[in-house]
Amino acid sequence: MNYRIDNLQYCNWNEDIFMINRQAKLDAVHVTIAYHEDYDEVQKNIDEWKAYFNRFDELIFQGKSYKDIEKANKENKTAIFFGFQNCSPIEDDINLVEAVHKMGTVFMQLSYNNQSLLATGCYEENDSGVTRMGKEVIKEMNRVGIIVDMSHSAEKSTLDAIDISEKPIAITHANPSFWHQAKRNKSETLLKELGQSNGMIGLSLYPHHLLNGTDCSLESFCEMIARTADIMGAEHIGIGSDLCLNQPDSVVDWMRNGTWTKTKNYGEGSKDNAAFPRQPEWFKDATGFDNIKNGLKSLGFNKEEINGVLGNNWFNFYKNYIG
Amino acid sequence: MNYRIDNLQYCNWNEDIFMINRQAKLDAVHVTIAYHEDYDEVQKNIDEWKAYFNRFDELIFQGKSYKDIEKANKENKTAIFFGFQNCSPIEDDINLVEAVHKMGTVFMQLSYNNQSLLATGCYEENDSGVTRMGKEVIKEMNRVGIIVDMSHSAEKSTLDAIDISEKPIAITHANPSFWHQAKRNKSETLLKELGQSNGMIGLSLYPHHLLNGTDCSLESFCEMIARTADIMGAEHIGIGSDLCLNQPDSVVDWMRNGTWTKTKNYGEGSKDNAAFPRQPEWFKDATGFDNIKNGLKSLGFNKEEINGVLGNNWFNFYKNYIG
Numbered sequence: 001m002n003y004r005i006d007n008l009q010y011c012n013w014n015e016d017i018f019m020i021n022r023q024a025k026l027d028a029v030h031v032t033i034a035y036h037e038d039y040d041e042v043q044k045n046i047d048e049w050k051a052y053f054n055r056f057d058e059l060i061f062q063g064k065s066y067k068d069i070e071k072a073n074k075e076n077k078t079a080i081f082f083g084f085q086n087c088s089p090i091e092d093d094i095n096l097v098e099a100v101h102k103m104g105t106v107f108m109q110l111s112y113n114n115q116s117l118l119a120t121g122c123y124e125e126n127d128s129g130v131t132r133m134g135k136e137v138i139k140e141m142n143r144v145g146i147i148v149d150m151s152h153s154a155e156k157s158t159l160d161a162i163d164i165s166e167k168p169i170a171i172t173h174a175n176p177s178f179w180h181q182a183k184r185n186k187s188e189t190l191l192k193e194l195g196q197s198n199g200m201i202g203l204s205l206y207p208h209h210l211l212n213g214t215d216c217s218l219e220s221f222c223e224m225i226a227r228t229a230d231i232m233g234a235e236h237i238g239i240g241s242d243l244c245l246n247q248p249d250s251v252v253d254w255m256r257n258g259t260w261t262k263t264k265n266y267g268e269g270s271k272d273n274a275a276f277p278r279q280p281e282w283f284k285d286a287t288g289f290d291n292i293k294n295g296l297k298s299l300g301f302n303k304e305e306i307n308g309v310l311g312n313n314w315f316n317f318y319k320n321y322i323g
Numbered sequence: 324m325n326y327r328i329d330n331l332q333y334c335n336w337n338e339d340i341f342m343i344n345r346q347a348k349l350d351a352v353h354v355t356i357a358y359h360e361d362y363d364e365v366q367k368n369i370d371e372w373k374a375y376f377n378r379f380d381e382l383i384f385q386g387k388s389y390k391d392i393e394k395a396n397k398e399n400k401t402a403i404f405f406g407f408q409n410c411s412p413i414e415d416d417i418n419l420v421e422a423v424h425k426m427g428t429v430f431m432q433l434s435y436n437n438q439s440l441l442a443t444g445c446y447e448e449n450d451s452g453v454t455r456m457g458k459e460v461i462k463e464m465n466r467v468g469i470i471v472d473m474s475h476s477a478e479k480s481t482l483d484a485i486d487i488s489e490k491p492i493a494i495t496h497a498n499p500s501f502w503h504q505a506k507r508n509k510s511e512t513l514l515k516e517l518g519q520s521n522g523m524i525g526l527s528l529y530p531h532h533l534l535n536g537t538d539c540s541l542e543s544f545c546e547m548i549a550r551t552a553d554i555m556g557a558e559h560i561g562i563g564s565d566l567c568l569n570q571p572d573s574v575v576d577w578m579r580n581g582t583w584t585k586t587k588n589y590g591e592g593s594k595d596n597a598a599f600p601r602q603p604e605w606f607k608d609a610t611g612f613d614n615i616k617n618g619l620k621s622l623g624f625n626k627e628e629i630n631g632v633l634g635n636n637w638f639n640f641y642k643n644y645i646g
Contacts, residue, residue, distance in 0.1 A: 036415065088415060091361070091414075092581065094583060115438070115440060120451060124454060125452070128438065128443060128451035129448070129449055132438070132446060132447055132448075133438070136584045260417060260455070260456040261417060261456065
């Protein structure tokens with residue numbers, strides 16, 4: 001059986017988007033339910049999701065195990081898995097790790113761009129690695145069954161997390177920096193360590209992570225996949241599109257600024273380019289998975305490798321490490 | 324006029340302690356109202372203090388300005404100034420800096436032993452310095468009038484804070500590490516920078532910060548003051564006793580463990596020495612200020628220097644930088 005999985009989306013959700021994801025044959029999507037939210041605020045986001053699950057029960061349901069991906073595949077639905085792009089929902093309380101797992105959270109980033117209580121973010125000047133609390137929290141995440149996600153974390157912190165975590169970690173959405181130098185993208189050293197530890201990377205379609213941004217070509221993207229496979233093994237590569245469909249620009253402003261600064265921050269953008277960037281033509285939404293499939297075929301990837309990248313590798317990761 | 328100020332106490336407060344502080348002729352005490360508390364939890368601690376101010380209005384009142392120290396001196400009372408040993412009360416929201424200042428907070432540590440959102444604590448393995456949010460928050464603290472306190476922070480973070488802050492910073496309670504090597508104590512480099520920037524150190528009487536702990540001699544303590552004065556100037560030295568009178572041992576356990584770890588942490592103590600340490604005989608409470616006065620006299624300090632250390636230096640710091 002082949003599965004299709006997009007391991008990161010943060011859309012302004014509605015029926016159309018759930019239908020597009022079905023049209024794209026996505027059996028599972030890992031959705032972000034927290035950037036800056038604290039524990040109580042995440043409850044509100046989950047309440048919204050519960051309403052979606054009720055209202056659109058022909059299209060989606062909440063996923064908690066790899067079996068839900070199998071079920072989604074059979075029923076032509078999409079299983080929705082919850083994740084956090086920051087550790088803000090556990091506040092400063094290690095006991096909340098188990099609480100958020102009970103709510104269905106299966107991925108949690110240790111930091112989002114900035115320093116957190118657990119690890120350094122990729123936009124900080126210096127990276128002190130995983131902190132004292134971080135070490136404790138990783139142990140607890142391993143125990144309860146939440147995957148450590150280091151997509152927005154800094155290099156030493158990420159290498160530390162790979163070392164400390166008893167389970168492989170994930171980078172749900174980022175690209176290699178050999179292809180495009182962005183603070184969010186990952187070094188070859190890191191990708192090697194990630195592959196060797198059975199970790200996964202979800203390659204991103206967010207224009208700020210792409211060579212030539214919105215104008216990135218499908219061919220270039222697929223060549224990058226080939227080279228990444230050489231570095232870390234094709235079986236550790238999936239997609240984490242980082243699609244933010246239908247979001248107003250106020251949301252990207254909030255992602256970047258939260259409540260941590262009074263000086264306006266433009267993140268990967270700039271004052272003159274502050275908005276959400278436009279998606280490449282060949283990946284305007286998840287139906288672009290078909291283009292990636294064809295692109296990989298043209299480069300000589302075999303069927304198993306292609307199906308791996310499009311979803312089977314994430315499926316195996318879920319099966320082995322989320323359960 | 325001479326003032327006596329203890330610039331750090333965290334007692335389990337009652338009438339007896341307020342009377343001892345008066346007996347010790349303390350015109351002002353900076354009290355800790357937060358270690359791990361968030362914004363709402365701090366409100367509860369302030370409500371407790373409001374009840375103390377009502378109930379013991381012959382002994383204490385809330386201080387907000389150096390004028391309250393003058394007033395306390397005239398009325399034979401002790402002005403109580405609020406401070407945080409951690410930035411937990413501002414959570415991840417820079418707007419709360421102004422809110423906590425309105426509640427009367429005049430000192431805030433950027434970190435307490437561990438990494439915070441703002442800076443690294445002295446118990447972390449690596450110190451990445453003041454963070455992106457830390458830089459923003461220092462600017463905001465300067466604007467509203469809260470003094471940056473780095474007592475429990477790591478070295479680079481403290482040097483960064485001295486650099487970044489437009490106002491001098493304080494180390495309200497710590498000792499020099501040339502005298503006693505404790506993670507909490509401060510290097511000569513740091514003390515020099517602190518003095519040159521018109522910052523203050525409050526020397527601590529907490530046994531884990533003292534040479535020979537509980538058995539530390541008054542003479543040794545005063546010799547340490549003399550050498551510290553040579554390094555950073557006597558006018559930048561005060562007392563921050565770190566007295567924790569009447570506290571049950573459950574409190575030191577909470578200070579060390581908060582809710583950040585599931586593995587028991589013993590901080591400066593150890594499994595066999597987990598309790599609050601016993602105070603030296605010559606500083607069982609704030610009446611020990613008189614012993615320090617005599618000890619400094621014996622070493623040849625002049626009156627101005629002695630009165631400076633016992634309170635006038637803190638008074639000047641309050642006058643110049645808190646207002």
